[in-house]
Each structure stands twice: as C-alpha cells, then as structure tokens.
Amino acid sequence: MTERTPRTVLLRGGNVYSPADPFATAMLIEGEHVAWVGSEGAADAYAAVADEVVELDGALVTPAFVDAHVHATSAGLALTGLDLTGCPSLAEALRRVAEFSAATDGVLIGHGWDETGWPEGRPPTLAELDAAAAGAPLYLSRTDVHSALATSALRAATPGLADLPGHHPDGPLTRDAHHAVRKAALAHLTDEQRRTAQRATLRHAASLGIAALHECAGPEISSAADLAALLELAAAEDGPEVFGYWGELGGVERARELGAVGAGGDLFVDGALGSHTACLRAPYQDAPAGDEGATGAAYLTADQVAEHVAACTEAGLQAGFHAIGDAALDAVLAGVRAAADRVGLPAVKALRHRVEHAEALDEKAIAAFVELGLTASVQPAFDAAWGGPDGMYAARLGAERAAGLNPFAALLRAGVPLAFGSDAPVTPLDPWGTVRAAAFHRTPEHRISVRAAFAAHTRGGWRALGRDQEGVLVPGAPASYAVWRTGELVVQAPDSRVAGWSTDPRSGTPGLPDLTPGSELPVCLRTAVRGRTVYLAG
Structure with missing residues (x-):
C-alpha cells in the first residue's frame, strides 16, 4: 500500500x-x-x-535508515534470480546453477559464491560450470563482486577477453577481464528485466525501513543507462529516495548529465580482499609463492586521484573512491592531499569527499581522514561475514593484520564521519543487522555503541550527502x-560496548532495541x- x-x-x-x-x-x-x-x-x-x-x-x-552504498540492479537480480550467498558447497552451487539454467532463457546472471566456506575449498572449473549451465552463457559474480566465473559461451561473446589483465583460461576472472565479461552479460538485460530488478530492490528496501539509497554506479560496475533508469524509476514511483554516484575518472560532466550527486562511489583504486585484488603494502599471507599479484591490484595512482579530486572540487561536486587495502588508501590520501595543495584545503574539506569501504586504516590514515575532511562510507556486515580469527580476512592476511580492519571506534574517536551501507548485493540490505555488526564487531576494540551505529546508518547517510538536518x-x-x-528498549552505556544495558528511564536517553547477538531483530x-x-x- x-x-x-x-x-x-x-x-x-x-x-x-x-x-x-x-x-x-x-x-x-x-x-x-x-x-x-x-x-x-x-x-x-x-x-x-x-x-x-x-x-x-x-x-x-x-x-x-539510509543505505550509503548499494547496486540496485545487481541486488535486485540476486533477490529475484540466482543467489548463491550462503551456499554450503561447490556441489550444491553447481546443482543450483543447473536448476536455474533449466528454468531461464538467454544470458544467465547470478551472484554470491564464496569458495572459502566450501569443503572443496575451490571454485568450479570451467568444464564443471559449462556442464551445469548446459552450455548457456552465464556470469556468476563472487560474493565480493571483484571476480567472477563465466562459462565458455559468455567468454566467447566478450571480445578480446583473453588479452585482458585478470584473464584466467579456466578459473575466476579478475581485474579488466572481469569488468569486460560483466559488461557483456549486463548488456543483454532488457529494459523490463532491469526495471524488475531495480523495483525489487526498492520495494525490499522500503520493507526494511530504508528511506534512502546511495547508488554507486559507474562504467565498470554498471552503466550510464542503468543509473539513468534507476533515478527515473525512483522519481516516478513511491519508495526510497535514490541518490546516484557516478564512478568514472574525470567524469564530472557525465555525473552532472546523469543527475548524480557525486563523481565517485565505486571509482576503483583497488579491488577486494576475497578476490586477492585489494592493494596491500605487504603480500597476502595466502598468495601462491612467486605470484606477481601477491600485493593485489592498483587501478589508480595518487596523481590520478589528485586530478579527479581537484576537478570535482573546482566543479563543486563530491568525489569518492573505492579503496580497501592499505596501499590503495595511501594512494587516495596522497592524492587528496595533493589536490588540497592545488585548490585549497578549505575547498576540499567543504565537499566531504568520500572513501568507500576504507577497511585497512592505521592511525596515520585516520588522522589524514580528519585533516582532509573525508567521509568513511563503510560496511559493518563485511566484518560480520569475514572477520574474526577464523574468517576469510585472517586467511588472506593473517590474524594480526586482519584484526586491524574496519576500526570503527578509532574513526569515531578521531571525529571521522561514518556512513553505513551494505554494498548490496555483496552483503544483503539489513539495517538492524548492520547496526548489530558494528556494535558487536568481531574485534572488540573496534566496537561502537548501538546508538552511534544507529546514527551512522541514519543521520550519517544524510550527512554524507551534505544534508545535516535530515535523519532525525x-x-x-x-x-x-x-x-x-x-522487544524491550534499552540504553547502552557508551563505554561498555557489550555490557551495560539498562532500561532505566532516568537516563534521559532514548532507548533502542536490544541487539545482543541471538536476539530477534x-x-x-x-x-x-x-x-x-x-x-x-x-
């Protein structure tokens, strides 16, 4: 209704x-x-x-709630089609692919596989995937959306694929090869399929108490047509508001033409930890010996970041970058600082340029966020899914390095603005689950109060847009x-994190739900x- x-x-x-x-x-x-x-x-x-x-x-x-980082079409395709999130094994994944293929015509698009939780410990081979898809063209993104599986039919329909960085003749595709095969798959979506997927995301978001979404679009993650269609749909129908970001280097004019609020979002400086493409100062712990890509992928230099930030600042438009690894964040911070030297620090700070994900932050980087007036657009559900001593992050980096990821408490103490999102379909739209993930971070020293987490997922999303009076x-x-x-509303003492829940009305603090792990959301x-x-x- x-x-x-x-x-x-x-x-x-x-x-x-x-x-x-x-x-x-x-x-x-x-x-x-x-x-x-x-x-x-x-x-x-x-x-x-x-x-x-x-x-x-x-x-x-x-x-x-405000979800500060989504991909509406991809999230909708996962909601309405083949979603392997949480799939328990390779064998079950192949069974679901076969079932989906038998019921679907045309190019098949799916999402969510994660080999790190499978007993087989590996993704399917090309032959296994071709057999499961019965020879149909299939694009199947990994859970982090920074690598994908593609059948032989889709590979053949992607010109020049074998010559692109990140190509693998049998295994997952990364880097430019992944971007190319994704573009080829999404090009086969009809307007109606796109609308159906986008509408599914908007309706699902509304049912979860979400009133606004930040769509992180770009030429490598979606398309200009996809963003334009989403903004048109959101304006025409009742549902959450959508604020578009266009992640193209030098794309200030294109962002304006599209009606985007910023030239950023998923403007990739690096990839993701799960796909070994987040750019690191030191090699991945689980990188094969002699691997030339042992420290991940660097997509942009500090000089390119500087040029983009300076152009955006001069145009009065917010910039933003996807940066996960510590080396990628080094490039962003060096670039923003160089832009500030060129156009003036007050002008840079006034636009609250964004960094998406910002996972591998040390004290020096956090101080630079404060100095440069940057907003951290982060996803607490990443830690819930992959953090902890036995999680994927620890497998990739080792327990000590992994324990430093997503330091929400240190960011808040320093005064860095936080905006929470899901990066759907990477993790599901789940606002209360996101608040819980931040309050009960797998690394205790990174936990923040439920009240602070709730603010980051409501008012924080509006502040990231420069709308300081909204979200309250x-x-x-x-x-x-x-x-x-x-259930019963409680107040969490700000210095107790897990303990210290109270229902005493004399506190004079508005209560929020008890989000203790295991409680009903x-x-x-x-x-x-x-x-x-x-x-x-x-």
Missing part, C-alpha cells in the same frame, strides 16, 4: 526515538515534515485535526521514518518517505 499525497498523520501510543523528547510517545506529521513530538496527553489535541491516527500499540518509531525526528525535519515491532511495520507511506506491513 502506498500513497501519493502527504497528509496530516498522528502516530501515538508508542515510543518515538527523538532528541527533542527522550520520553516521547507520539509524533505529528504535516505534509512532508515532522510538526510535533511529545507525550500522550498532548496528543489528544492533535487527534481531531489529523487525517489519520496511527495507534502504535507500543511500537517504536525511528528515523528511517524533530519538528521541522523531513518526515522519513519507520515504525518497528520490537526488529520487524518493520511501516515506512514513510517525506510524509508518504511507502510500505505498510500486511
């Missing part, structure tokens, strides 16, 4: 998460904005003028909110975007 015309809506009889009143039980919406937040007694006066009165029955009302429920703010069925009952209901639970 959706509605086009904003109305006057009174929500009452619940708990409203608002700094305006930590004990608020009701909220009045007039048109697109919050008009009032307060107690139940005062709500009676507004009931007579409201077009709709929503009895919350104890439900929690919060600002809606106070009078005059945009009425983008979600209603949740949840909140269920979304209603999502509104600027006063319009875009999701209502059946």
Whole structure:
C-alpha cells in the first residue's frame, strides 16, 4: 500500500526515538515534515485535526535508515534470480546453477559464491560450470563482486577477453577481464528485466525501513543507462529516495548529465580482499609463492586521484573512491592531499569527499581522514561475514593484520564521519543487522555503541550527502521514518560496548532495541518517505 499525497498523520501510543523528547510517545506529521513530538496527553489535541491516527500499540518509531552504498540492479537480480550467498558447497552451487539454467532463457546472471566456506575449498572449473549451465552463457559474480566465473559461451561473446589483465583460461576472472565479461552479460538485460530488478530492490528496501539509497554506479560496475533508469524509476514511483554516484575518472560532466550527486562511489583504486585484488603494502599471507599479484591490484595512482579530486572540487561536486587495502588508501590520501595543495584545503574539506569501504586504516590514515575532511562510507556486515580469527580476512592476511580492519571506534574517536551501507548485493540490505555488526564487531576494540551505529546508518547517510538536518525526528525535519515491532528498549552505556544495558528511564536517553547477538531483530511495520507511506506491513 502506498500513497501519493502527504497528509496530516498522528502516530501515538508508542515510543518515538527523538532528541527533542527522550520520553516521547507520539509524533505529528504535516505534509512532508515532522510538526510535533511529545507525550500522550498532548496528543489528544492533535487527534481531531489529523487525517489519520496511527495507534502504535507500543511500537517504536525511528528515523528511517539510509543505505550509503548499494547496486540496485545487481541486488535486485540476486533477490529475484540466482543467489548463491550462503551456499554450503561447490556441489550444491553447481546443482543450483543447473536448476536455474533449466528454468531461464538467454544470458544467465547470478551472484554470491564464496569458495572459502566450501569443503572443496575451490571454485568450479570451467568444464564443471559449462556442464551445469548446459552450455548457456552465464556470469556468476563472487560474493565480493571483484571476480567472477563465466562459462565458455559468455567468454566467447566478450571480445578480446583473453588479452585482458585478470584473464584466467579456466578459473575466476579478475581485474579488466572481469569488468569486460560483466559488461557483456549486463548488456543483454532488457529494459523490463532491469526495471524488475531495480523495483525489487526498492520495494525490499522500503520493507526494511530504508528511506534512502546511495547508488554507486559507474562504467565498470554498471552503466550510464542503468543509473539513468534507476533515478527515473525512483522519481516516478513511491519508495526510497535514490541518490546516484557516478564512478568514472574525470567524469564530472557525465555525473552532472546523469543527475548524480557525486563523481565517485565505486571509482576503483583497488579491488577486494576475497578476490586477492585489494592493494596491500605487504603480500597476502595466502598468495601462491612467486605470484606477481601477491600485493593485489592498483587501478589508480595518487596523481590520478589528485586530478579527479581537484576537478570535482573546482566543479563543486563530491568525489569518492573505492579503496580497501592499505596501499590503495595511501594512494587516495596522497592524492587528496595533493589536490588540497592545488585548490585549497578549505575547498576540499567543504565537499566531504568520500572513501568507500576504507577497511585497512592505521592511525596515520585516520588522522589524514580528519585533516582532509573525508567521509568513511563503510560496511559493518563485511566484518560480520569475514572477520574474526577464523574468517576469510585472517586467511588472506593473517590474524594480526586482519584484526586491524574496519576500526570503527578509532574513526569515531578521531571525529571521522561514518556512513553505513551494505554494498548490496555483496552483503544483503539489513539495517538492524548492520547496526548489530558494528556494535558487536568481531574485534572488540573496534566496537561502537548501538546508538552511534544507529546514527551512522541514519543521520550519517544524510550527512554524507551534505544534508545535516535530515535523519532525525524533530519538528521541522523531513518526515522519513519507520515504525518497528520490537522487544524491550534499552540504553547502552557508551563505554561498555557489550555490557551495560539498562532500561532505566532516568537516563534521559532514548532507548533502542536490544541487539545482543541471538536476539530477534526488529520487524518493520511501516515506512514513510517525506510524509508518504511507502510500505505498510500486511
């Protein structure tokens, strides 16, 4: 159920998460904005003028979430098609490929395989994949989307593939070879298939209490046509707002033509740890002896970063880069600093240029983020999926190096702005799961409070866009909110991380759900975007 015309809506009889009143039980919406937040007694006066009165029955009302890094078409294809996320074995993956191939015509597109969790310990061979797909063209991205499997039919349909960096005659494709085969596969999507996938992502996001998405597009990850279609769809239909980023080096004018808010997002400085393409100062622990790519892949130099940041800054447009490994982050920071020397540090800082993922940060790099006014757009679910002493990160880097990844607490202490996202389909749209992952980071010293994590996944996403007044429920703010069925609300002491939960109302701090691992996550009952209901639970 959706509605086009904003109305006057009174929500009452619940708990409203608002700094305006930590004990608020009701909220009045007039048109697109919050008009009032307060107690139940005062709500009676507004009931007579409201077009709709929503009895919350104890439900929690919060600002809606912002997912600061998504790929809507790819996420929608995973939602509606072949998704191997969590697949337990190579044999099961091949069985699912065969089942999908038998039921699907044309080019097949799938996602999510991860050989590190399979008992076979390897991806399928080309022969195995060809047999499972019955000879059909198939593109199957790894869970990190920085390498992929492709059948012989799709390889043959990709001109010059064998001559590109990252080509492997039998195994996964990386680097330029991966980009080429992905482009060939996505080129076969019809307009209707694209709309169906994008609509699936937007509707799923709305059902999870997400009111805004940052789409990280680019010529290597999707296409200009894909971004234009998504922005058009989001503007035409009720659902989450979409803010586009176009990740093309020197792409300032193209970003503007597309209606993007920034020339960045997935502008790749390196790849990903799972695919051995994140660019590192020291070799991967599990790199084969003599491997020329033992420190990963470097896609951009510091000089190229500097040119892009300077051009964006002079144009008044936010820049951004995908950088995971420590060497890639070194290149970004050197480049941004060089751009600041050229166009002025105040001008650079004013635009809050972004770094996506920013996983391998040391103290020096964090200090540089502060110096240069950079925003860290990060994905806590990465740590939940691959962190810890026995996870993929430790296998790639060794336990000691892996333990330094995703240092959210150090970033917050230093004053670096955080914006949380999923990188869907790399990890699923799951906002409360993301908050939990940050609060219960697998490395305890990197944990942050639930309240800080919630802020990073709501207000942090708006601040990354330069919209500092959004993402909070106070009078005059945009009425983008979600209603949740949840258990008892608690307050987490900021210095206790895991322990220290309290239900004492005298704290004067608005409560949030108990997200202790194993507890049930909140269920979304209603999502509104600027006063319009875009999701209502059946």
